[in-house]
Amino acid sequence: MHQEDEDRSFTVGALARVEGEGGLTVKMKGGQVADVQLRIFEPPRFFEAFLRDRQFTEAPDITARICGICPVAYQMSASHAMENACGVTVGGVLRELRRMLYCGEWIESHTLHVYMLHAPDFLGYDSGIHMAKDFPEIVDRGLRLKKIGNALMTLLGGRSVHPVNVQLGGFYRVPTHSEMMALKPDLEWAREAALQTVQWVAGFEFPDFEEDYTFVSLRHASEYPINEGRIVSNKGLDIGISEYEQHFSEEHVAHSTALHSRIDGNKLYFVGPMARYNLNFDRLPDAVQKAAEAAGLRQQCQNPFQGIIIRSLEILYACEESLRIIDNYKPPESPSVAVPPKAATGHGCTEAPRGLLYHRYRIDESGKIQEAKIVPPTSQNQRIIEDDLYRLIPKFIDLPQDRLKHRCEQAIRNYDPCISCSTHFLDLKIEEED
Numbered sequence: 241m242h243q244e245d246e247d248r249s250f251t252v253g254a255l256a257r258v259e260g261e262g263g264l265t266v267k268m269k270g271g272q273v274a275d276v277q278l279r280i281f282e283p284p285r286f287f288e289a290f291l292r293d294r295q296f297t298e299a300p301d302i303t304a305r306i307c308g309i310c311p312v313a314y315q316m317s318a319s320h321a322m323e324n325a326c327g328v329t330v331g332g333v334l335r336e337l338r339r340m341l342y343c344g345e346w347i348e349s350h351t352l353h354v355y356m357l358h359a360p361d362f363l364g365y366d367s368g369i370h371m372a373k374d375f376p377e378i379v380d381r382g383l384r385l386k387k388i389g390n391a392l393m394t395l396l397g398g399r400s401v402h403p404v405n406v407q408l409g410g411f412y413r414v415p416t417h418s419e420m421m422a423l424k425p426d427l428e429w430a431r432e433a434a435l436q437t438v439q440w441v442a443g444f445e446f447p448d449f450e451e452d453y454t455f456v457s458l459r460h461a462s463e464y465p466i467n468e469g470r471i472v473s474n475k476g477l478d479i480g481i482s483e484y485e486q487h488f489s490e491e492h493v494a495h496s497t498a499l500h501s502r503i504d505g506n507k508l509y510f511v512g513p514m515a516r517y518n519l520n521f522d523r524l525p526d527a528v529q530k531a532a533e534a535a536g537l538r539q540q541c542q543n544p545f546q547g548i549i550i551r552s553l554e555i556l557y558a559c560e561e562s563l564r565i566i567d568n569y570k571p572p573e574s575p576s577v578a579v580p581p582k583a584a585t586g587h588g589c590t591e592a593p594r595g596l597l598y599h600r601y602r603i604d605e606s607g608k609i610q611e612a613k614i615v616p617p618t619s620q621n622q623r624i625i626e627d628d629l630y631r632l633i634p635k636f637i638d639l640p641q642d643r644l645k646h647r648c649e650q651a652i653r654n655y656d657p658c659i660s661c662s663t664h665f666l667d668l669k670i671e672e673e674d
Contacts, residue, residue: 266648291609291612292612317592320586322586325582328579337411343558351555353593354552355379408579423562424566431559434556457511457516458470459520471589473509488501490502500622511620512547513594545651585603
């Protein structure tokens with residue numbers, strides 16, 4: 241290896257096929273990785289600050305505007321936190337409808353990632369548009385799947401982007417029995433399409449890259465986790481949601497406008513579909529477990545490049561769960577339960593498509609928000625993404641520069657980082673040291 245190959249810097253101006261604006265810098269010295277920076281440079285939007293002095297009932301609508309891809313996650317975590325503060329639990333049919341709304345978001349978000357953002361990496365295309373020229377039927381399947389997820393969100397949330405039908409205690413309006421049944425034929429098609437998606441992505445070629453990760457997710461007593469559960473890890477953590485900040489902390493880093501998270505001191509951890517799968521495989525229905533086995537997955541998966549299979553399995557799960565809810569649906573007497581305000585602090589945590597999403601609010605006796613804290617999954621995963629690159633690059637250091645660059649981008653997209661919305665890569669720049 242020449243000295244100029246051993247001492248070089250990779251700079252990606254803007255990451256492609258991720259939601260948002262971010263870049264990557266990798267510095268090498270003497271053939272070793274000296275520094276990795278996943279740079280998130282979107283300006284802060286100060287949602288926590290402008291939630292202050294707003295009424296607690298406004299939190300679901302305000303926080304939904306944080307993300308156009310996963311607004312339901314923010315609505316649900318905000319609602320659970322406020323209801324926790326006020327001592328209210330939403331159960332029965334309303335709880336099931338919330339779960340189904342979240343399933344719609346998992347379907348549309350995971351499908352977008354699998355088909356349009358990540359599959360091109362494995363098949364050698366610059367984008368989903370380029371891929372569609374050679375695989376029109378596959379891309380059409382993905383678009384129809386995403387549309388069905390959007391339809392669930394529209395029925396239950398009022399619209400598919402920034403839903404407006406969610407309120408504390410439930411919904412403003414609940415669907416009729418006939419409206420729910422009208423979704424069933426499309427969801428039955430989607431279930432089969434999701435199974436075909438699992439089979440399709442299982443045939444991709446995956447780099448040999450397995451690590452001993454600390455996975456963190458919710459775990460429920462009887463369900464695959466979406467809205468509720470305790471926070472657990474594969475390294476012994478098992479806490480209530482209100483204990484989150486006793487174990488997890490955040491810090492500023494110079495190269496990112498998003499905070500970096502740590503667990504129990506300075507430890508890295510991994511949230512998202514792979515964490516949910518590894519910690520909750522036994523909570524998946526038999527049909528999904530069998531699909532995982534047929535796809536070549538064990539109950540534990542340590543290769544982040546195989547995350548595309550797990551996302552596809554979660555699409556299948558969301559279809560199965562939505563059909564179960566439809567089959568048992570009887571409209572409730574009221575679309576919501578009362579949530580009277582009281583001076584208290586509430587905590588909420590749900591599983592966004594990309595992982596654990598934590599909210600904490602302190603409200604006064606009139607329901608005015610005094611303090612807000614929101615920890616999204618992408619900020620929690622930033623450090624583990626950088627750590628992956630530290631360990632991945634030496635395995636592929638002898639690749640030509642364009643292929644090494646692609647492998648780094650692909651490793652970042654394993655996590656489907658949701659920064660906001662971006663459409664292209666700037667050219668990779670390499671600075672060689674004398």
